[in-house]
Amino acid sequence: MSFAAPHDASTANETAIREGRARARALIREWDLKHAYINGAWQDADSRETLDVIDPARGDVIGAVPFMRTSEARRAIDAAHDAFAGWSRKLAKERAVILRRWRDLLEAHQEDLAALITLEQGKPYDQALREVIGAIAYAEWYGEEAKRAYGQTMPATQRDRRVVVQKHPVGVVAAITPWNFPLTMVVRKCAPALAAGCTVIVKPAEDTPLSALAAAKLAEQAGFPAGVFNVVTGLPQPIAEALTGDERVRMLSFTGSTEVGKRLMAQCAPTMKKLSLELGGNAPFIVMDDADIDAAVAGAMISKFRNSGQTCVCANRIFVQDGVYDAFVSKFIAASKAQTIGNGFVPGTEIGPLINRQAVAKVERLVENARKAGATLVYGAELPGEGHFVRPLVMTDVPHDADCFDEELFAPVAPIYRFSTEAEVIELANRVRTGLSSYLYSRDIGRIQRIADRLETGVVGINDGTTSHEGAPFGGVKESGQGREGGHWGFEEYLEPKYLNYAIG
Numbered sequence: 196m197s198f199a200a201p202h203d204a205s206t207a208n209e210t211a212i213r214e215g216r217a218r219a220r221a222l223i224r225e226w227d228l229k230h231a232y233i234n235g236a237w238q239d240a241d242s243r244e245t246l247d248v249i250d251p252a253r254g255d256v257i258g259a260v261p262f263m264r265t266s267e268a269r270r271a272i273d274a275a276h277d278a279f280a281g282w283s284r285k286l287a288k289e290r291a292v293i294l295r296r297w298r299d300l301l302e303a304h305q306e307d308l309a310a311l312i313t314l315e316q317g318k319p320y321d322q323a324l325r326e327v328i329g330a331i332a333y334a335e336w337y338g339e340e341a342k343r344a345y346g347q348t349m350p351a352t353q354r355d356r357r358v359v360v361q362k363h364p365v366g367v368v369a370a371i372t373p374w375n376f377p378l379t380m381v382v383r384k385c386a387p388a389l390a391a392g393c394t395v396i397v398k399p400a401e402d403t404p405l406s407a408l409a410a411a412k413l414a415e416q417a418g419f420p421a422g423v424f425n426v427v428t429g430l431p432q433p434i435a436e437a438l439t440g441d442e443r444v445r446m447l448s449f450t451g452s453t454e455v456g457k458r459l460m461a462q463c464a465p466t467m468k469k470l471s472l473e474l475g476g477n478a479p480f481i482v483m484d485d486a487d488i489d490a491a492v493a494g495a496m497i498s499k500f501r502n503s504g505q506t507c508v509c510a511n512r513i514f515v516q517d518g519v520y521d522a523f524v525s526k527f528i529a530a531s532k533a534q535t536i537g538n539g540f541v542p543g544t545e546i547g548p549l550i551n552r553q554a555v556a557k558v559e560r561l562v563e564n565a566r567k568a569g570a571t572l573v574y575g576a577e578l579p580g581e582g583h584f585v586r587p588l589v590m591t592d593v594p595h596d597a598d599c600f601d602e603e604l605f606a607p608v609a610p611i612y613r614f615s616t617e618a619e620v621i622e623l624a625n626r627v628r629t630g631l632s633s634y635l636y637s638r639d640i641g642r643i644q645r646i647a648d649r650l651e652t653g654v655v656g657i658n659d660g661t662t663s664h665e666g667a668p669f670g671g672v673k674e675s676g677q678g679r680e681g682g683h684w685g686f687e688e689y690l691e692p693k694y695l696n697y698a699i700g
């Protein structure tokens with residue numbers, strides 16, 4: 196399968212691309228984003244080796260970061276461990292002030308940070324800006340939450356006893372983050388951890404390390420003490436082995452694929468680390484006969500194609516009930532055809548490139564498998580492609596035993612499945628090993644509640660294709676992970692309760 200070329204390289208588009216790239220590259224240059232950040236110092240790899248960072252839209256090198264391995268990861272653990280006593284003993288209010296400064300700096304630089312995200316990850320600029328706004332929201336939330344690590348007293352069961360419950364920070368936290376939200380995933384983990392009094396070592400995805408380094412630059416300016424916030428760059432395994440194998444690291448917070456999550460879970464077992472795992476999804480998007488079809492199409496477009504289909508909550512299986520199937524399919528194809536694909540810096544672009552060649556190869560494999568299994572490709576032009584661009588693809592008649600029923604497509608490819616009854620679609624929706632998010636379009640409140648009660652996911656969008664909220668407990672069940680991010684739930688992940696039992700004589 197070949198891939199769409201970016202929309203026409205008109206003068207106006209080329210100017211927008213040139214200016215956007217220039218803005219992002221100026222940030223990389225002026226903030227000197229070519230060193231990792233350990234113990235309050237910007238450091239190179241011990242070997243002086245570097246890893247290139249690639250623009251997924253153009254395929255060219257846009258930067259380079261230190262290729263660090265075990266020794267540098269150990270130095271980061273030393274720093275975080277040494278800094279923990281001082282940071283955890285600060286008043287919650289003192290930590291809150293620094294977090295608020297970090298939030299304000301993220302906001303002050305939001306447009307430059309968005310340009311950096313578009314350059315290293317490829318998403319359209321307006322979506323990148325929304326990502327930065329999302330990161331600001333998490334930093335704001337946890338700057339406030341820092342002061343709410345509330346304990347508890349409880350009625351004594353003996354006259355000469357009193358019980359007091361306190362909350363204590365877990366300790367040193369390792370945070371391993373994905374490439375699809377290169378800034379928000381860092382802030383969504385580090386803000387609650389830092390608010391709780393933990394110290395953090397971040398290992399960002401090797402495809403998108405620059406946003407994490409930019410976050411560190413602003414953390415330094417915000418006043419986090421040396422060793423409290425560290426970023427180690429490089430290929431994952433040697434760094435992750437050091438982080439998971441060291442007993443001084445008391446928690447791993449990981450966002451990424453279920454496959455890697457399982458591996459890291461096993462690596463953490465010997466040192467009994469606390470885990471927060473935000474793993475893979477495979478969202479069912481359910482459209483009932485009584486749904487508002489136009490609203491369902493609009494919601495499916497957002498849920499399917501946001502971030503070029505590269506989010507953990509993207510609709511991965513679209514289920515449409517018999518009575519509205521033909522109407523939905525024709526409207527959805529028309530809307531898909533209208534999507535503007537190309538370089539994320541061009542205003543109005545809705546779909547950018549996939550992150551890398553492996554992602555393109557994966558979607559090629561899944562589409563070819565579905566076609567051979569009997570799926571019909573009802574829209575998806577065979578265009579000469581370049582880079583990592585994949586035009587929106589709509590498939591119908593997809594068999595339930597096609598690989599894409601169980602695997603995340605992580606691309607702008609929409610498999611549509613027909614169903615007849617509530618019971619059938621609930622069984623189909625739940626027939627997978629993951630359970631992160633799901634979507635349900637209906638106007639019958641009884642039907643909505645009946646189905647939502649039985650969907651095996653951590654998040655349900657009701658007549659809505661997006662579900663992000665910094666105060667809500669985001670996370671999944673089954674093989675989508677454990678733990679939650681967002682709100683007080685995300686804060687408690689980084690706290691341990693301790694109860695004091697007083698004999699008062």
Ligand SMILES: NC(=O)c1ccc[n+]([C@@H]2O[C@H](COP(=O)([O-])OP(=O)(O)OC[C@H]3O[C@@H](n4cnc5c(N)ncnc54)[C@H](O)[C@@H]3O)[C@@H](O)[C@H]2O)c1
Binds near residue numbers: 435451452456474
């Ligand atoms: N649940 C969520 O909140 C959420 C959010 C974003 C992405 N995801 C999931 O992440 C996946 C896509 O992201 P991805 O491709 O970056 O995932 P990935 O698992 O390949 O990589 C995620 C992170 O893990 C690191 N990593 C990779 N292999 C490793 C190993 N063997 N040991 C240690 N670390 C390793 C990577 O360098 C990266 O930093 C999808 O499955 C998506 O659903 C989930």
Ligand SMILES: O=C[C@H](O)CS(=O)(=O)O
Binds near residue numbers: 376662669
């Ligand atoms: O990709 C995973 C993100 O968590 C999706 S969202 O930004 O939280 O909706």
